[in-house]
Amino acid sequence: MSVFTKVSHAELEAFLHQYDLGALLGFTGIGEGIENTNYFVDTSRGRWVLTLFERLNYDDLPFFLGLMEHLARHGYPSALPVADNDGQSLKALNGKPAALVARLTGQSVLFPSLAQCAAVGHALGELHKLTASYTGTCFNARGVEWRRSTCETLLPHVAADARALIADELEAQSRLDLAALPQGVIHADLFKDNVLFVDERLTGVIDFYYACNDALLYDLAVTLNDWCAEPDGSLNRAHSAALLSAYRACRPPTAAETKAWPLVLRAAAFRFYLSRLYDWTFPREGDLVHIKDPEPYRRILEHHRGQTPPAL
Known part of the structure; x- marks a missing residue:
């Protein structure tokens, strides 16, 4: 989870118009990880994670998004991908495949018990x-x-x-x-x-x-x-x-x-x-x-x- 592709406030606001998530309140890039571009996104109706996929292509992604949906629907604590107003969870932003998922509660630990x-x-x-x-x-x-x-x-x-x-x-x-x-x-x-x-x-x-x-x-x-x-x-x-x-x-x-x-x-x-x-x-x-x-x-x-x- 790094930031390779920049997203402006206006670009993100236009992207969110495809969803029923309310108004954009704020967003910030996530610096951890190594593969994709990730942002925390806050709207008036919740908290989300936006991912822009830097190496995976559109044909690859239904497997991953479908897996997350499968797990979440069976009660597993996986983030559920968010569908847009047309029922699609795989989108595009700034020339990259993109998806929003619900942001889960909690934090990672560095020294586990x-x-x-x-x-x-x-x-x-x-x-x-x-x-x-x-x-x-x-x-x-x-x-x-x-x-x-x-x-x-x-x-x-x-x-x-x-x-x-x-x-x-x-x-x-x-x-x-x-x-x-x-x-x-x-x-x-x-x-x-x-x-x-x-x-x-x-x-x-x-x-x-x-x-x-x-x-x-x-x-x-x-x-x-x-x-x-x-x-x-x-x-x-x-x-x-x-x-x-x-x-x-x-x-x-x-x-x-x-x-x-x-x-x-x-x-x-x-x-x-x-x-x-x-x-x-x-x-x-x-x-x-x-x-x-x-x-x-x-x-x-x-x-x-x-x-x-x-x-x-």
């Missing part, structure tokens, strides 16, 4: 159960082929130690077949900044724009790496146990998942190390652009390469 880690594990397990009935499909744009091509692009531009790590991990990941594990629609980016809380109560899961069909275990690994990692790259055992226990109560892992768990944790860490290293090496232009440091995910990856992970 045990109870919050458990709530996230439960929310992810419920997500995997509810998405089983969602008929949309979308391949993982940050999957195996993306890892290979990104490595090829990065290797000539990074230091020798990073080149050695990337090459060795890419070879190790060639032994992992995520397609052989239980599949479903996953969030794929359930980081701390994509979950909202009011005190210990989870009130929202946001930013579904990396959602795709892939291994459910991979989604769990992505989540655990962010929510339970210590600054040195190790996993906090108490937080990990709370998150995994809550997830298992919703969806017990299979024997194949248990066996694959150590390498899947590495795959999840490798994906975010590569994407952050790429953005660090080839920064994009824009206002309020937030580029995340790749080093924390390098430390997580290196820890997984040398240590036994928490039991699944």
